[in-house]
Amino acid sequence: MEINSGDTTWLLVSSALVLMMTPALAFFYGGMVRKKNLLSTLNLSFIMIALISVQWLLYGYSLAFGHDIGGLLGGLDFAGFTGVAGTPSAYAPTVPHILFASFQMMFAIITPALITGAFVERVRFKTFLVFSLLWATLVYDPICHWVWGAGGILGRLGALDFAGGTVVHITAGFSALAFALAIGPRKGFGRVSIEPNNIPYSVLGAGLLWMGWFGFNGGSALAANGLAAHALFTTNTSAAAAGLIWMILSWIDGKPSVLGIVTGAVVGLVAITPGAGFVTPLGALIMGAVAAPISYYAIKFIKGRNLVDESLDVFACHGLGGLWGALATGLFATTSVNPNGRDGLFHGNPAQFLIQMASAALVLVVSFAMTYGLAKALHAVMGLRVSDSEELVGLDISEHAERAYA
Amino acid sequence: MTKKIEAIIREEKLNDVKDALREIGILGMNVVEIRGRGRQGGITLAGRSSTYQVDMLPKIQINIVLSDHNVEKTVQTIRSAAMTGEQGDGIIFIYPVEEVIRIRTGERGREALHYAGDIDSR
Numbered sequence: 001m002e003i004n005s006g007d008t009t010w011l012l013v014s015s016a017l018v019l020m021m022t023p024a025l026a027f028f029y030g031g032m033v034r035k036k037n038l039l040s041t042l043n044l045s046f047i048m049i050a051l052i053s054v055q056w057l058l059y060g061y062s063l064a065f066g067h068d069i070g071g072l073l074g075g076l077d078f079a080g081f082t083g084v085a086g087t088p089s090a091y092a093p094t095v096p097h098i099l100f101a102s103f104q105m106m107f108a109i110i111t112p113a114l115i116t117g118a119f120v121e122r123v124r125f126k127t128f129l130v131f132s133l134l135w136a137t138l139v140y141d142p143i144c145h146w147v148w149g150a151g152g153i154l155g156r157l158g159a160l161d162f163a164g165g166t167v168v169h170i171t172a173g174f175s176a177l178a179f180a181l182a183i184g185p186r187k188g189f190g191r192v193s194i195e196p197n198n199i200p201y202s203v204l205g206a207g208l209l210w211m212g213w214f215g216f217n218g219g220s221a222l223a224a225n226g227l228a229a230h231a232l233f234t235t236n237t238s239a240a241a242a243g244l245i246w247m248i249l250s251w252i253d254g255k256p257s258v259l260g261i262v263t264g265a266v267v268g269l270v271a272i273t274p275g276a277g278f279v280t281p282l283g284a285l286i287m288g289a290v291a292a293p294i295s296y297y298a299i300k301f302i303k304g305r306n307l308v309d310e311s312l313d314v315f316a317c318h319g320l321g322g323l324w325g326a327l328a329t330g331l332f333a334t335t336s337v338n339p340n341g342r343d344g345l346f347h348g349n350p351a352q353f354l355i356q357m358a359s360a361a362l363v364l365v366v367s368f369a370m371t372y373g374l375a376k377a378l379h380a381v382m383g384l385r386v387s388d389s390e391e392l393v394g395l396d397i398s399e400h401a402e403r404a405y406a
Numbered sequence: 407m408t409k410k411i412e413a414i415i416r417e418e419k420l421n422d423v424k425d426a427l428r429e430i431g432i433l434g435m436n437v438v439e440i441r442g443r444g445r446q447g448g449i450t451l452a453g454r455s456s457t458y459q460v461d462m463l464p465k466i467q468i469n470i471v472l473s474d475h476n477v478e479k480t481v482q483t484i485r486s487a488a489m490t491g492e493q494g495d496g497i498i499f500i501y502p503v504e505e506v507i508r509i510r511t512g513e514r515g516r517e518a519l520h521y522a523g524d525i526d527s528r
Contacts, residue, residue: 193459195451250452257452299455313454 001087004094010224011095011103017215018106022049022113024212028205028266029117032259032312035197036394037121038404044116044123048132052109055136057081060108061101063141065091068151073142090150092222103219104144111140111168115371117312118176119183119384122391125399127382131374135175139370143171143363159359160333160341160352162231163220165274165325166363173319174364175371177310182375183384185309187391199259206262210239213269217276227338231276235269238288242268245292260296263317267295270321275329278341283332290328291321323360330356407474408503408515411481412467414442415488415496420466426487427470431525432480438467446493465496471503473516476525 026045033041052060059079066074078084081101089097112132119128146152147159147167154166161167186194196202217235221228246264250257271291272284279287298316302308310316330353333344343349344356375384385391390398397403415423420437427435441462448461472480481498489495508518520526 193461195458195460246455250455253455254457255452257454260452260454263454296455303456 001090001093003088003096004223006224007092007094007222008096008099010228011092011099011219011222014215014219015099015103015106017212018103018110018219019049021106021209021212021216022046022110024205024208025110025113026205027201028209028262029120029202029312031198031201031203031205032196033120034194034394035404036396038197038396039402040125040395040399041116041120043125043400044120044128045113047129048109048113051129051132052112052136053105055133056101056105056108060136060141061104063137064108064144065101065104065149068145068149071151071153071156072145074145074149094223100222103222104148107164107168107216108136108140108144111164111172112136114168114172114314114318115176115179117314118180118310120311121186121395122183122385123395124383124386125395127378127384130382131179131378134374134378135371138374139171139175139367140167143167143366146363147359154359154362157359158342158352158355160278160329160356161274161326161359162277162329163217163273165270165322165329166360169270169273169318169322170326170360170363171367173315173317173322174367176314177308177319178368178372179375180308180310180315182372182379185306186311187388189309190306196259202259203262206266209266210236210269213239213273217273221277227277230337234276234279234281234284235272237281237284238272238291239265239268241285241288242271242292245289246296249293249296263313264292264296267291267317267321270318271325271328273322274325275332277338278329278333278344280332280334280337283328283334287325287328287332291324294320294324319364323364326356326360327353330354408471408506408519409474409477410501410503411470411472411477411484412499412501413470413484413488413496414440414465414467414498415484416490416494417464417466419488419490420468423468423484423487426483427480430479430483431523431528432470432472432483433524434519434521435468435470438469440465440467444494444497449494463494471506471519473519473526480525 022045026042030038030042062076062078063074066078069075084098084101086096092100144167146154147161213235214232218228218232243261243265247256247261250260268288271287295316298320299313331345334347335343342352345353441464443461450457451460506518507514
């Protein structure tokens with residue numbers, strides 16, 4: 001194991017790109033809430049950078065990537081980054097171990113930030129902080145270990161997840177649905193019009209997410225090589241296809257919505273995440289193209305019937321986009337792209353599709369159940385929501401004593 | 407008698423109305439950006455995958471104070487410049503004005519309103 005400076009450089013850059021995705025997500029979400037909750041919404045994402053960075057150093061990385069305990073969890077051997085040095089590890093044999101751990105940290109940060117779209121405009125900030133810390137510890141770290149940790153049960157089963165379709169997007173999406181059910185709708189939901197305060201912020205956020213995703217997926221090759229370039233290209237292709245299809249769908253229903261187009265691109269990025277380094281560019285085109293109608297009609301169904309105020313559609317975009325991506329990886333994966341991967345159903349290996357289905361099912365059930373339980377327990381102990389009058393005034397003033405604009 | 411015209415018009419018609427008023431010798435006015443609704447009750451905008459109703463729309467309110475013998479001409483000028491024929495063209499209110507006082511000179515009434523080239527000097 002010797003450090004390769006090209007690989008190391010690319011992973012340093014990728015870590016920075018993935019870090020940028022969290023503030024990008026903050027703006028993507030911030031644009032879609034009302035003006036009185038803009039700062040609050042930006043902060044829900046931003047604070048995750050600070051909170052999870054500390055958690056990851058102290059014990060989070062170790063729970064996810066430490067010495068395997070029964071395939072379920074890592075041990076505490078890397079707690080406090082003990083032994084996480086400037087020399088390589090088995091996880092990425094050509095880059096410093098501390099760089100691999102940093103790159104992984106960015107994923108641990110953005111995942112709980114993704115969930116925040118479910119409960120914006122009403123969540124109590126103090127409870128949210130406790131929830132996020134517990135969620136990272138009890139949901140993200142173990143599931144990350146199952147899929148990517150040495151000896152993890154889903155990795156051993158042969159589940160393919162190139163860059164986090166299951167670890168990041170299925171966990172976040174199904175947790176978002178659970179939390180939204182636990183916290184209940186915003187006041188006036190389905191009765192008064194809740195209009196996005198600044199769609200340009202959402203366009204900006206989506207654009208930066210797209211760029212950051214090159215680090216997310218391209219960096220997951222863990223080397224500066226052909227596979228990284230391949231992942232970058234499939235990522236771009238899927239986003240492009242989903243953006244185009246979403247535009248057409250919204251055009252059929254009226255006008256081509258700009259918020260819709262950028263949402264479609266993000267859904268395409270979600271869908272390709274598990275398969276970016278396993279499927280061909282044409283496979284990626286289909287994965288993105290199919291992801292768009294799944295999420296589009298899911299939002300239409302959920303919002304049209306006011307079933308649940310899953311406010312910024314995290315479940316439809318990340319939960320279902322991630323689920324489709326995980327399953328589609330089991331269809332389109334081919335060892336001609338990545339000899340270290342596996343063939344999918346369309347390449348003569350139907351078993352892989354079943355493995356993808358089983359691993360996605362396990363992760364979505366555990367994410368949903370754990371999050372629902374956590375949210376309900378915290379609701380009983382400290383209350384999930386602000387008071388009615390605080391909600392009406394807006395969380396910027398009531399939770400932070402600040403306002404977005406003078 | 408002095409009257410105040412309060413005209414609520416489409417945002418995009420402000421320049422047309424301003425130009426038309428200048429033609430008949432009305433320069434002085436103030437303008438407020440407002441939001442409101444009329445009989446139409448709002449419009450529908452596109453969302454991510456559905457539409458949503460916006461019931462308070464941005465409009466421009468123009469305030470003009472002038473002598474009452476000029477009111478009808480001014481109202482017709484505003485109407486013809488601001489009209490598209492579609493719903494949402496706006497509405498005009500006319501109020502009596504008790505008194506007008508120019509801060510710099512202390513002039514009152516019609517004196518306070520007069521300026522060179524105004525509608526009455528044409």
